[in-house]
Amino acid sequence: MSLGREIRMQIVDRSMHARVGHIGSALSVADMLAALYGDVLGREEPQGVDRDRMVLSKGHAALALYAALVATERLDTSALDRYCADGSMLGVHPEHVVDGIDFSTGSLGQGLPVAAGAALAARLQRSARRAFVLMSDAECNEGSVWEAAMFASHHRLANLIALIDVNGQQALGYTRDVLDCEPLAERWRAFGWDVHEVDGHDAEAISATIHALDVEHGPPHLLLCRTTFGKGVSFMESRIEWHYLPLDAEQHARALAELRA
Amino acid sequence: MRAAFASALTRLAEEDERVVLLTGDLGFMVWEPFAERFPDRFLNVGVAEQNMIGLATGLAEAGLRPYCYSIATFASLRPYEFVRNGPILHQLPVRIVGVGAGLDYGHNGVTHYALEDVAVMRAQPDISIVAPADPDQAVAALREVHELPGPTYLRIGKEPGVVPGLEGRFRLGGIETIGDGGDAVVVALGTMARDAIRAAELLRESGVDTTVAIVSSVRPSPAEELSDVLQRADLAVTVEAHYVDGGIGSLVAEVIAEHGVDCRLVRCGIREMPRGLTGSPDYLKGRLGLDAESIADAALRALERA
Incomplete structure (x- = not known):
């Protein structure tokens, strides 16, 4: 089974048992996280100072991150068994106290500034480590994203690699209707970034694009990953309500059956 | 007080290469000596306080000691949620330096008066809050807080006057x-x-x-x-x-x-x-x-x- 499919099965399963939502957002980043955790990110010790840093800035997709960490043996599966249980460290949004998670997130617009700081630290400390950040397209509504975008290109942070999950949806509607952020590629290029457009459900293409980046010289990098919200579960795909809705037992069975097929 | 603090931080940067100074495009005639002495560790991040605190969070997580400088209102209020979810949540040694205690920026009007910076920082657990009384105490306080493992808010005055009888005494948790x-x-x-x-x-x-x-x-x-x-x-x-x-x-x-x-x-x-x-x-x-x-x-x- 592909890592992306493994992550999706966990998302559907765990969210049903925890009776929580944000399922569609998690499904849309499954293949991006599969590329990062299955291939791109190194396997250094979780506390090693020279490890790559990764910020899941769209913190509401944390379940996909937990699933990726478990599937790649960075996090014990017993921790995921307690997802959203009373007293669990694994909530809907990720916290840095969990093994394998570098930064706590959940408030949109904070991840890129932090990742830029992590990239800048590597430069000051003459470390080869890279800083990754995964944002949502609607997150670009936040002004702080553009503060950091300006800073990173001005300072030529070549070791900063941002991925945006362009699923075209946000909490209450389609991004084009709520606050249109397109043309994203032109906007980010105008801010001085090295922009690549990729299929956000093609983990191999995402990996290959990242491996080909010059992370020592030049501008910071952005992968605009075009995705389908709710990818892999037909009744969720591109449906606004699955930003928040939890699954019932019948929907859960249908979703798992589709993912197994 | 501001000049004494700037000199003391420049001396501290000589001793400790982890010190990085970020400014939100403020500090004319204040930070030039630091910038000339440590060009790699001086970053004018532009007029962008939220990003400044986010950057400092990433820098501190990697083991550096970022000092973030702006006028106290801009340093404390604009990036408040970044302070909360960054250095406070992650328990990182970010130093937020707000200049202009209270009414120090008098002629500039109310947008520049720091009237609730201590209150909003007091509302957060786990951030040290230090408001020196005069230049000598500011220097002593800087030395005291530098090694603290968690974040610190420093409220720095603009005036050079000395408090008679204080003689630079400062103790964390004391009066x-x-x-x-x-x-x-x-x-x-x-x-x-x-x-x-x-x-x-x-x-x-x-x-x-x-x-x-x-x-x-x-x-x-x-x-x-x-x-x-x-x-x-x-x-x-x-x-x-x-x-x-x-x-x-x-x-x-x-x-x-x-x-x-x-x-x-x-x-x-x-x-x-x-x-x-x-x-x-x-x-x-x-x-x-x-x-x-x-x-x-x-x-x-x-x-x-x-």
């Missing part, structure tokens, strides 16, 4: 006292210490023996030492270039209540947003009841000696 009168204690937040000392002199002339307690370490809380001083007095007058709610007026009220101290409290501070009110800091203090005469009058009224 510094001037005099030992038993009738009243005037509790001053940081830069209000000199006005408090002048008020205490006026009170002594009126027959009220007065102690001045200078609060520069707001957190760690000086509650124990404050309690000891308050136990010995009939009246406490708090003096702060800050709104009365959330600053040391509130702190002293909490100490009195929680320690069961039998002491009357009068809070001198700012009670309404000073819209359309500009002028020199001394002028503003007079208008807002924070000059020595107003402080002494408030004490005498409470003691029914006015």
Whole structure:
């Protein structure tokens, strides 16, 4: 089974048992996280100072991150068994106290500034480590994203690699209707970034694009990953309500059956 | 105080290569020596305070010691949620340096007055809050907080005046006292210490023996030492270039209540947003009841000696 499919099965399963939502957002980043955790990110010790840093800035997709960490043996599966249980460290949004998670997130617009700081630290400390950040397209509504975008290109942070999950949806509607952020590629290029457009459900293409980046010289990098919200579960795909809705037992069975097929 | 602080931080950067200075495009005629000496560790991030705190979070997580400099309102209020979810949540040694305590930016108007910076930082657990009273104490405080493992908010004044008798003493979690009168204690937040000392002199002339307690370490809380001083007095007058709610007026009220101290409290501070009110800091203090005469009058009224 592909890592992306493994992550999706966990998302559907765990969210049903925890009776929580944000399922569609998690499904849309499954293949991006599969590329990062299955291939791109190194396997250094979780506390090693020279490890790559990764910020899941769209913190509401944390379940996909937990699933990726478990599937790649960075996090014990017993921790995921307690997802959203009373007293669990694994909530809907990720916290840095969990093994394998570098930064706590959940408030949109904070991840890129932090990742830029992590990239800048590597430069000051003459470390080869890279800083990754995964944002949502609607997150670009936040002004702080553009503060950091300006800073990173001005300072030529070549070791900063941002991925945006362009699923075209946000909490209450389609991004084009709520606050249109397109043309994203032109906007980010105008801010001085090295922009690549990729299929956000093609983990191999995402990996290959990242491996080909010059992370020592030049501008910071952005992968605009075009995705389908709710990818892999037909009744969720591109449906606004699955930003928040939890699954019932019948929907859960249908979703798992589709993912197994 | 600002110049002394800048010199001390530059010296600290000589000794500690983890020191990185970020500024939100402020510090003309302040940071040039640092920038020339450490060009790689001086970053003018532009007018972008949210990003500044986010950057500092990433820098500190990697083991560096970022100092983030701006005018106190811009340093504390604009990026507040970044402070909360960054250095406080991650327990990282980010230093937020807000210049312009209270009314220091008098002619610039209310957008530049830091009137609630201490209150909003007090609302967060796990961030040290330090408001030095004069240049020597600012230098001592910088040395004290530099090695703290968690975040710190430093409220730095602009004026060069020295507090007589303080001699640069500073202790985290402590207060510094001037005099030992038993009738009243005037509790001053940081830069209000000199006005408090002048008020205490006026009170002594009126027959009220007065102690001045200078609060520069707001957190760690000086509650124990404050309690000891308050136990010995009939009246406490708090003096702060800050709104009365959330600053040391509130702190002293909490100490009195929680320690069961039998002491009357009068809070001198700012009670309404000073819209359309500009002028020199001394002028503003007079208008807002924070000059020595107003402080002494408030004490005498409470003691029914006015």
